[in-house]
Amino acid sequence: MIDLQRLIDIVGPDAVLSGEDVRSRSVSWVNPGPCQAYAIVRPSTTEQVARVLGACSAAQQPVVPMGGLTGLVRGCEAGPGEVGLSLARMHRIESVDPVGRTMTVEAGVPLQAVQEEAERHGLLYPVDFGARGSAHIGGSVSTNAGGNGVIRYGMTRDSVLGLEAVLADGTVISALNRMIKNNAAYDVKQLFIGTEGTLGVITRLVLRLRELPRSTQTALVACNEFSAVTALLKHMDASLGGALTAFEVMWNEFYRLVTTTPAKGTPPLAQDYPFYVLLESSGGDETRDQEVFEVALGAAIEAGGVADAAIATSKAQGESLWALRDDVEQIYGIGMPVTFDVSLPVAEMEGYTGEALTRLEREWPAYRRFVFGHLGDGNLHLIVAGPPSREARLGIERCVYEPLARRGGSVSAEHGIGLEKQPWLGLCRSPAELALMRRLKAALDPQGILNPGRVLPA
């Protein structure tokens, strides 16, 4: 392990934590136990990050990059013998360009601070998810976070124009592009997006902003058939001409749970439909957007397939519809939750959920099953809840993951792999793909000191 004095020489004594100072911190949001890292170092500049990594490289010291520690797959948990590299002190919003619609920030800025700064300029940073208050923007990029607006604005990858990153050997890669179009040789920033800190440490970012929507339309729609859900997706997307911002679906069991006491929500539509769709569009014409939305939805009702619908007529009503979708917490009261974040082609979803749910019911009848998610993006969340048991967890994972493989699905839609999902990675990535990933890892981090053992199984 590296001599801590070498790190202190670079960042100063108050920026290197060890012993009790480390132990008094939680490992991560999903793992509240005491952090067992050898040390946590908190550089304030890119140059310090580069020198820290250079020193760790020379000492063959494993390093785990740390953002807001809100990742869900244990990709950011520094353990014994590892140095945690926290970006928390690099939290400066450097500039906003309202004409080019970009923001340049350090990696440690919380997502919510980025969103709020954009809004102050009449602009939108469109990536959004529950951990916004704690998650660092750098971490959200290194995990290519998804969230709610993906159907319109894409994943985090689509909101990153440029970045600066430091390689394992301390080399600073400055690729702070500010344009939508730049085909001057390889787009090296892609190496650091979604690779969970295994190929480099992101230190600065140029983010793409959008014009802030002026109006929002929200509705909850019930369908009796899955085919009606997919027809509605196509119809609304086509009718709204680019304005559709969310197409979230709740299966019956989930809807009943979040609209029944002890949940706070009440049912805006009867509780006996198999599928509920939460629709949202955002536009720029406050006078006409609601009408366009209602005309489009009206045409869907007239065409049949939509069993019932509730259109929000105020911001508060829209928020109360979203509150149902977001009340995942209700499930945690039931028992050990086994949570999934899978994706698969929309046309495969009905067959897939049928197969997985049937198998779960047969093999693990004591566990309740909830399905919901960002259907418009091909992303489903399943949560299976019941008595705590390691054996049950593994069995439930087999029931959910195995039917994905032959349907071209993915074991991780938006959360990443980290340590948590490694056992299942081979179900959706071929040996040749995994070998290519290892080639990249070896090329960029030949000693394997950056987030070792994460993402790619050792």
Add this chain to the structure above:
Amino acid sequence: MIDLQRLIDIVGPDAVLSGEDVRSRSVSWVNPGPCQAYAIVRPSTTEQVARVLGACSAAQQPVVPMGGLTGLVRGCEAGPGEVGLSLARMHRIESVDPVGRTMTVEAGVPLQAVQEEAERHGLLYPVDFGARGSAHIGGSVSTNAGGNGVIRYGMTRDSVLGLEAVLADGTVISALNRMIKNNAAYDVKQLFIGTEGTLGVITRLVLRLRELPRSTQTALVACNEFSAVTALLKHMDASLGGALTAFEVMWNEFYRLVTTTPAKGTPPLAQDYPFYVLLESSGGDETRDQEVFEVALGAAIEAGGVADAAIATSKAQGESLWALRDDVEQIYGIGMPVTFDVSLPVAEMEGYTGEALTRLEREWPAYRRFVFGHLGDGNLHLIVAGPPSREARLGIERCVYEPLARRGGSVSAEHGIGLEKQPWLGLCRSPAELALMRRLKAALDPQGILNPGRVLPA
């Protein structure tokens, strides 16, 4: 050089061209002279591509992947001692998924065939550019082509969900993902998008399709100030809530040229404004979209800044406005054209064009200067035309490229680097970035047989 019999053993005698059969073909669209390649091999399957590359790898035989040969930067020109690997026989559209809105194709399908097949399913493949009839979809992905709809739909990269590629050593990488969201480890497809065939040969693709727009609105707007142009971009983008599909700008000299005899176009607006903006939006509500568009444009006129405007009231009128923008050919009659495809932050454009045009006028007064482009994406095309001269070409390139560097611009927005733009790559990429690119090249193609010397200077 490889023994051609080895290639014939893999693909059959009619799929290996040599001697006169090669010489009778053009090098490329921009270089109509006879092709000097050692041979051209035309495999019909991915397996054949893999075996050809495996054999070339064993023989250390340089290979140049060939699509429709419409690239503009000489990245696809096979020369003496090189084997051209043509994907022309792999032109099968394999499937369309109208629910998941994807199309799976072989790499040799022409762009236009992809667009037309999408339309038959009521869907849109949104990438579009002039060479659509000849360009292969595989080539468009390997160059990350831009074009007209980028402001709404992004570059080609944003329309690729999955791909299959063959590495230099013949390894097949099958990453045929069909979902918008897939964070299961590294997104290896990014390695083959925009790397111009230097890291692998794309053989198959899963493309993302969109719902086909039902209405199109087009207008030509004149502005007296550049600041009014950028204000209009923000205003229209915000007002149209996701529907803006083009924001093209023509500087005065370009507009005058394409609206004056011998050009076929006539001026819809007076010829004495400094800037002309071609606006387009596409929506899903034929009844209301035109009104929303006119209300938004009306508000811009009322706010001042817009000097004059002509709104198309028919499809034919819209097409005639686009015909002006597309009549670049007028410039070629003037003399040797030196063409540029640069990008830079929109806020820098006025200062940049002022500097570059002033310098061109001072240093090369005998040459006429035309500026136009996809301003909404930060992409400008400059064409400087006059007496043929190698010295003038180099001098003109200096005038245009040098002022880009300190403004964070790029010497290639959408055309790529190939051989053509290598001398200027160092102006917009740092030595550390270039070194990282070389690391990637060495990791994926250690012998350097794939498109050698292209993109990265030797």
